[in-house]
Amino acid sequence: MASGGMASSGAAAGRFPFPYTPYRIQEQFMEALYAALEAGRVGIFESPTGTGKSLSLICGALSWLRDWEEKRRQEEARLLALGASGKDGLTPQQARPGSADAAGEPDWVTAFVQKKEERDMVDRLKEEQIRRKKREDHLEKIRHNVQLKYAAKRKRCEEDEAKRLLQLSKEALPQGAGEGVLDQLDHNEEELILAEYESDDEKKVVSGLEEDDDDLEEEHVTKIYYCSRTHSQLSQFVREVQKSPFGKDTRLVSLGSRQNLCVNEEVRRLGALQLINDRCMEMQKNKHEKKSDEVNEGKKRRVSRTVCPFYSYEQMQFLRDEVLVEVKDIEQLVSLGRETKACPYYGSRFAIPAAQLVVLPYQMLLHEPTRNAAGIKLKDQVVIIDEAHNLIDTITCIHSAEVSGSQLCCAHSQLSQYMERYRKHLKAKNLMYIKQILYLLERFVAMLGGNVNQNPGCQAVSQTGTVLKSINDFLFQSQIDNINLFKVQRYCEKSLISRKLFGFVERYGHPASAVKTNKENQKLAGLQNFLLTLQQGSDKEAGTPQSPLLEAEHDHLRTASPLMQIEGFLSALTNANQDGRVILSRQGTVGQSSLKFLLLNPAVHFAKVVAECRAVIIAGGTMQPVADFREQLLCCAGVDPARVVEFSCGHVIPPENILPIILCSGPSNQQLEFTYQTRDLPQMMDETGRILCNLCNVIPGGVVCFFPSYEYEKQVYGHWEKTGLLSRLAAKKKIFQEPKKANQVEQVLVEYAKCIKRCSQTGGQMTGALLLSVVGGKMSEGINFSDDLGRCVIMVGMPYPNIKSPELQEKMTWLDKRMPRAAGQAPSRVLTENLCMKAVNQSIGRAIRHQKDFASILLLDHRYARPAIFNKLPQWIRERTQVKPAFGSAFAELRKFYRGKLDAL
Numbered sequence: 001m002a003s004g005g006m007a008s009s010g011a012a013a014g015r016f017p018f019p020y021t022p023y024r025i026q027e028q029f030m031e032a033l034y035a036a037l038e039a040g041r042v043g044i045f046e047s048p049t050g051t052g053k054s055l056s057l058i059c060g061a062l063s064w065l066r067d068w069e070e071k072r073r074q075e076e077a078r079l080l081a082l083g084a085s086g087k088d089g090l091t092p093q094q095a096r097p098g099s100a101d102a103a104g105e106p107d108w109v110t111a112f113v114q115k116k117e118e119r120d121m122v123d124r125l126k127e128e129q130i131r132r133k134k135r136e137d138h139l140e141k142i143r144h145n146v147q148l149k150y151a152a153k154r155k156r157c158e159e160d161e162a163k164r165l166l167q168l169s170k171e172a173l174p175q176g177a178g179e180g181v182l183d184q185l186d187h188n189e190e191e192l193i194l195a196e197y198e199s200d201d202e203k204k205v206v207s208g209l210e211e212d213d214d215d216l217e218e219e220h221v222t223k224i225y226y227c228s229r230t231h232s233q234l235s236q237f238v239r240e241v242q243k244s245p246f247g248k249d250t251r252l253v254s255l256g257s258r259q260n261l262c263v264n265e266e267v268r269r270l271g272a273l274q275l276i277n278d279r280c281m282e283m284q285k286n287k288h289e290k291k292s293d294e295v296n297e298g299k300k301r302r303v304s305r306t307v308c309p310f311y312s313y314e315q316m317q318f319l320r321d322e323v324l325v326e327v328k329d330i331e332q333l334v335s336l337g338r339e340t341k342a343c344p345y346y347g348s349r350f351a352i353p354a355a356q357l358v359v360l361p362y363q364m365l366l367h368e369p370t371r372n373a374a375g376i377k378l379k380d381q382v383v384i385i386d387e388a389h390n391l392i393d394t395i396t397c398i399h400s401a402e403v404s405g406s407q408l409c410c411a412h413s414q415l416s417q418y419m420e421r422y423r424k425h426l427k428a429k430n431l432m433y434i435k436q437i438l439y440l441l442e443r444f445v446a447m448l449g450g451n452v453n454q455n456p457g458c459q460a461v462s463q464t465g466t467v468l469k470s471i472n473d474f475l476f477q478s479q480i481d482n483i484n485l486f487k488v489q490r491y492c493e494k495s496l497i498s499r500k501l502f503g504f505v506e507r508y509g510h511p512a513s514a515v516k517t518n519k520e521n522q523k524l525a526g527l528q529n530f531l532l533t534l535q536q537g538s539d540k541e542a543g544t545p546q547s548p549l550l551e552a553e554h555d556h557l558r559t560a561s562p563l564m565q566i567e568g569f570l571s572a573l574t575n576a577n578q579d580g581r582v583i584l585s586r587q588g589t590v591g592q593s594s595l596k597f598l599l600l601n602p603a604v605h606f607a608k609v610v611a612e613c614r615a616v617i618i619a620g621g622t623m624q625p626v627a628d629f630r631e632q633l634l635c636c637a638g639v640d641p642a643r644v645v646e647f648s649c650g651h652v653i654p655p656e657n658i659l660p661i662i663l664c665s666g667p668s669n670q671q672l673e674f675t676y677q678t679r680d681l682p683q684m685m686d687e688t689g690r691i692l693c694n695l696c697n698v699i700p701g702g703v704v705c706f707f708p709s710y711e712y713e714k715q716v717y718g719h720w721e722k723t724g725l726l727s728r729l730a731a732k733k734k735i736f737q738e739p740k741k742a743n744q745v746e747q748v749l750v751e752y753a754k755c756i757k758r759c760s761q762t763g764g765q766m767t768g769a770l771l772l773s774v775v776g777g778k779m780s781e782g783i784n785f786s787d788d789l790g791r792c793v794i795m796v797g798m799p800y801p802n803i804k805s806p807e808l809q810e811k812m813t814w815l816d817k818r819m820p821r822a823a824g825q826a827p828s829r830v831l832t833e834n835l836c837m838k839a840v841n842q843s844i845g846r847a848i849r850h851q852k853d854f855a856s857i858l859l860l861d862h863r864y865a866r867p868a869i870f871n872k873l874p875q876w877i878r879e880r881t882q883v884k885p886a887f888g889s890a891f892a893e894l895r896k897f898y899r900g901k902l903d904a905l
Contacts, residue, residue, distance in 0.1 A: 016059045017245035025649040026052055030060035032647040033617065037064040037382055042616045042639055044630075046623035046648040048876055050849045054240045057384060057619060061224050062246045065356060065382075068222065076125050079118070128219065135354055139251075139325055191306075192503045193422055194430045197495050218353040220377050222614075225358045227365045228386045229394070231260055231330060234359050237386070238329035241357070252327045253351040255360040255374060260330055261345040263337045264308050274564040278499035280345075283308040285496070310343040319347030324354055349375050366605065367398050378612040389620040389838060392632055395602035401569040405448050406591035407562035409456040411501075412441040415563065418504050433491045436483055441566070443478040450590030459590040466806045467584045468598075471573060474582040485574050492567045502561040572597035579604050581810050598807050600814045603636030610637050622841040623648070625834045625872040631819060631827075651876040657854040659897045660844075660881040662870075664862035666691050667887045672860050674708070674797025685716050688796055689725035691860065691887070692770070696732040698895045699856070700902065701768040701788035702756045703733060706775050706843045708799040710740060713772055716796075733770040734759075738777050745778045756788050775799040775839045786849035791898075793847045794858045798869075800836045808832075825868070837872040844877065854901050856894055 016022070016030045029047055033056070036043040047053040228234050238254060241247055258276045262268050267279050287307040319342040323333065337344035352358060352375055364370050365383065385391060419426070419434050426434070445452040450459045475481040492498065572580065579601040586593045599605075610616055618629060626646060634644055651658075665671050666687035678684055696703060707713035717737065720726040729735060734755045736748055748771075755769045768788070776799065785793070801808055812828030819827035840859075847855035857877065863869060865883045873881065884890035 016063050018055070018059050019244055022056070022059075023052065023652050025652065026056045029053070029056040029647065029649050030063070032645075033057065033060035034064045036617060036645050036647075037061065037615045038068075040615050040643075041645045042610060042634060042643050043618065043645045043647060044623055044626055045617055045619040045646075046626075046874070047619070047621065048649075048651045048848070048874065049621040049845060050851070050853070051649065051652050053619065053621065054237055054386075055244060057226070057386065057617075058237075058241055058244050058246065061226075061382065061384060061617075062244075062250060062357070065222065065224060066246075072222075076129065079122055080125055080129075082118070082122070131219065132221075139321060189507070192500050192507070193425050194427075194495050194497060194500055196427045197429045197433070197491065220353045220379075220381075221356065222381065223356050223358055224382045224384060225360065225365060225376070225378070226384045226386065227360050227362050229362055229390075231256060231361065233387060234361065235329045235331065238327065238359055242327050242329075247327055250327060250357055251324045251351075251355045252357040252359065253323050253348050253355040254328065254330050254333055255348055255352075255358060255364055256330050256345075257361070257364075258345050261334060261337070261343075261348070263334060263344060264310055267308070274498070274561075275502065278496055278502070278564075280308070282496055282499055284311060287311060308343065310337065310341060311346065312342065315340055315342035316347040316350055318342060319344065320350040323348060323351045352376065362394055363398055366395055366609070368605065368608065378609060380612075380614045382615050382617075383609060383613050384617045384619060386619050387621075388618040389622050389842060391618060392602050392628060395605055395633075396599045399572065399575070399599045399602070399605055400597055401565070401572040402594055402596040403444070403562075403565050403569045404591065405445060405450060405589070405593045406456045407565055408441050408445050408448075408595075409450075409452055409591070411562040411566055412438060412445070412452045414501055414505055414561070415441070417508075418501055421504075430495070433488065433495070434497075436488055437492075437497075437563075440480055440483065440488070440570070443480050444595060445590065447474075447478045447584060447595065448590050448593040449586060450593075456591030457589055461586045461588060461590060461593055464586050464588065466586070468581045468806055468810050469584065471575065471577045471580055471582060474584075475573070485570055489567070489571050489574060492563075492570070498561045498563040498567060501563055505561065569595065569597060572599075575599065576604070583806060583810075598810065600811055601636060603633050606633055607637035610634070610639050622838075622845050622874055624841055624874050625837055627822070627830065628834050628838075631822075632815070636818070648875050650879075651848065652851045653848055653853060655880055656900075657852075658848060658877070658880055659856040659893065660859070660873075660877050661856065661890050661893065662859045662862075662864040662881060662883045663691070663887065663890050664865065664883070664885045665887060667694060667891075669886070672862055674861055679708075679712065679797055680715070682719065685719045686723065686725070688716060688860065689720050689723070689729070691858075692794070693725065693728055693732075694887075694891055695792065695794070695858070695894065696729060696767070696770060698891075698898055699767075699792045700898060701760065701791040702752065702771065702785065703768070703792045703794065704771045704773055704785055704790050704846065705794040705796060706773050706799075707796050708775055710738075710774050710777070712797075713737070713774055717772065729770065731765065733768050734766065736769055736771045738771065738773040742778060753789060760788060773843075775843050785846045786853055790847040790855055792856045792858065793844050795840055795844060795860060797861050798836050798863055799839045800832055803832065823868075833869065834872070837869065841872075841874055845874065856897060858890075 015034075016027070018026075022030070025047070029045070029051075033043070033045065035041075047056065226237065228237060234254065234256075238252065241250065241252060257273060258267075258280055259273045262276060262280065264280075267276055267283075270276050270279055283306055319337060319340055322328075322336055322340070328336065333344045333348060336342075337347065358376070360374075360376075362385070364374055365376065365385075371378075415434060415438055419431070419438075423431070442452045445456075449461045449463065450456060469477065472481075573582075575597075579599065581598045581600060583596040583598055584593075585596065623629070630641075630644060635641070663672060667690045668687060670683055670687040672684075672687070674684065692703075692705065707716065717726070720729070726735070736752045736755075739745060739748055752769050752771055759766050759768050768791075775795075803809070812831060815827040815831055821827065822830055844857050844859075847853075847857065864873075870878065870881075882890075882893065884893070
């Protein structure tokens with residue numbers, strides 16, 4: 001069934017339920033996917049956008065899961081039947097008398113051991129079957145509304161409980177202020193004090209939920225984890241599942257961050273993800289402590305602590321069941337959470353064990369601590385990573401971290417103030433760790449050439465520039481190698497110190513907190529002013545605190561506590577020495593300087609995923625060049641090359657609907673070679689302009705022209721303005737430029753589309769619009785230029801990465817040391833070429849979005865014709881590409897192409 005050979009079209013359609021008759025390439029995709037999952041492979045799958053990749057993934061993978069579950073049920077039934085009939089289930093070969101097996105054991109010993117193993121297995125299967133039956137019956141009941149009448153009742157009880165809690169906390173308020181308050185502590189300030197910390201107490205923080213053992217031990221059924229980059233991509237995928245033949249009977253759960261799933265408005269308002277996370281954890285802790293407080297009723301002091309009304313086990317169980325009964329996307333999950341007064345963030349996690357398809361963002365799957373916290377178990381499961389063309393960069397980014405000098409100084413000043421204010425109330429362990437953190441901050445600032453006690457904005461750095469160090473060298477040179485970073489990191493995580501510090505600064509660190517009674521004002525004025533001067537970094541010589549720069553910085557600091565950023569950097573320093581580097585970037589002042597951790601070997605974090613999973617599929621619209629995935633990711637992660645399988649399918653558009661051309665020279669026979677040395681020459685910029693002028697005469701609708709960088713696009717635009725070429729272009733097409741600010745992109749695109757529509761309706765001299773874009777910018781990914789929005793995509797030059805970047809240089813050196821030369825080329829050379837071609841492929845794939853679309857693709861640089869580069873184009877484009885040494889024949893070909901298309905329309 002799972003043979004690699006292609007089945008006939010009819011057979012494939014029968015095996016893979018599909019909402020309509022699939023394209024042949026979709027059938028091939030599903031066949032290959034099924035075979036890869038069955039054989040436990042690591043697959044790299046490429047299916048161009050517009051070819052229905054999501055549906056192929058859904059129908060192919062869920063067909064495999066359905067068949068696998070069926071095979072497993074049959075195998076279970078066979079074993080249970082054997083167990084019931086008392087047969088030993090041995091094969092004739094094993095039962096042959098007088099024989100001995102390879103280990104030299106007499107056959108009756110082997111048979112006895114085997115029989116015992118089989119009996120144990122039968123018992124285990126029986127238990128599993130009972131449990132599964134129980135779960136299925138339970139979900140079936142809910143499906144038929146038996147449970148729903150209890151939901152309203154539960155909800156009412158929950159509301160009554162919330163009212164009672166509110167009343168209790170109101171009653172606690174007046175008492176708290178008068179008696180039993182620690183000396184000089186304001187009411188409710190106690191929440192800011194760190195609880196007693198047991199460093200080696202490895203006990204998990206009790207969640208305060210009354211789980212029954214059944215649920216704690218719930219088995220994780222075989223499932224598919226599907227992850228993509230953004231929440232909107234995930235929602236789109238869930239909608240595809242809903243429309244597919246599997247939409248009705250698949251148990252699917254969507255996971256997301258608290259930022260997307262939290263329904264507690266008070267917490268949501270905090271905005272920054274880190275703050276939301278910390279506040280949520282704190283409320284859970286409070287719930288647990290509230291319980292233990294009730295147990296230890298004898299204690300003299302009790303504080304009213306906030307707990308989350310949505311964190312109720314019973315309600316979350318109800319939410320979990322609702323999620324498993326019917327496929328829901330994130331938006332539907334959130335509204336269900338509001339309706340049932342249950343937390344969607346935790347409720348969805350409870351659904352993981354029983355789910356067949358778990359849909360989640362990259363970070364949750366690729367970052368091990370997040371994965372573990374979410375209760376995701378990858379052992380023997382299937383993982384599909386979609387939109388994976390940037391997978392290597394994604395893993396690198398998730399595990400890299402950067403902190404600025406001003407953040408380090410600010411955290412030091414806040415933490416010192418915190419320690420001074422609460423010194424009397426903090427236990428020795430807490431003080432010890434706070435002092436260690438302060439010392440680390442002091443040493444980090446010293447590494448940037450500054451002093452932690454002075455204003456970072458006013459300390460000039462003597463030796464500017466960028467230095468790279470190995471982790472060990474950095475630890476030794478900053479004299480912190482004697483501190484156990486693992487323990488400090490664990491302390492930060494468990495004590496929630498950054499959350500307490502944020503609360504402290506919110507309370508005293510800015511004027512807004514001073515709108516209390518006058519008496520309180522006077523008491524706090526001194527501390528507040530002192531904190532403000534330090535926080536804004538304005539010492540005696542500095543300008544007034546009102547200076548706009550400092551105010552802007554102050555606003556920035558309020559979004560999250562700088563200590564939160566620093567915790568990420570500390571965590572990164574616990575990587576293995578050879579896998580990363582610390583970049584010291586000394587710029588102008590200490591405040592502008594920064595420390596950055598750069599991960600060089602993303603494979604170390606991917607290795608566990610590949611090792612634990614039954615099968616891993618890395619999929620995308622444009623996966624070429626594939627060598628990067630094979631070598632940097634899979635090979636370094638220890639994957640056996642024989643386990644890796646590649647699949648690339650063609651496009652659904654007919655060959656005559658696409659015209660890719662590599663253009664080697666322009667209208668005045670100027671050779672096109674946009675290297676760093678030649679691209680600034682006036683004749684190169686003139687030639688580019690002439691090519692565009694000619695093309696705009698024959699191309700209808702929209703033309704998208706990609707430049708290697710914002711700077712070069714600006715330079716060319718300025719040159720054309722001076723020479724009058726711009727006004728010649730503007731006569732044919734209205735010119736739009738890609739904005740640098742993300743929030744302006746939408747507006748530009750709307751205007752661009754409107755202009756094209758207007759021109760096509762009115763006719764006249766103006767035939768559409770020209771959009772000047774940037775490779776790797778906002779327009780080169782995730783935005784579709786279908787139909788008239790992109791009748792031609794032009795790539796000016798080759799967008800090689802900046803070879804002078806210290807990060808890239810370090811990565812190149814690292815690869816040259818680690819990797820063998822491929823076809824006589826150094827790995828570092830291959831890396832830059834691959835980065836360049838990945839960017840090109842991403843950009844040129846924007847134009848063709850569906851079967852009836854048509855467009856031309858122009859690559860302006862003779863170097864694209866070199867075999868090493870040419871072979872890195874996507875297969876469906878490569879097969880149809882023409883190399884044109886002269887502009888004349890290319891122009892004739894283009895004119896013929898568009899004439900034919902317009903006649904057909």
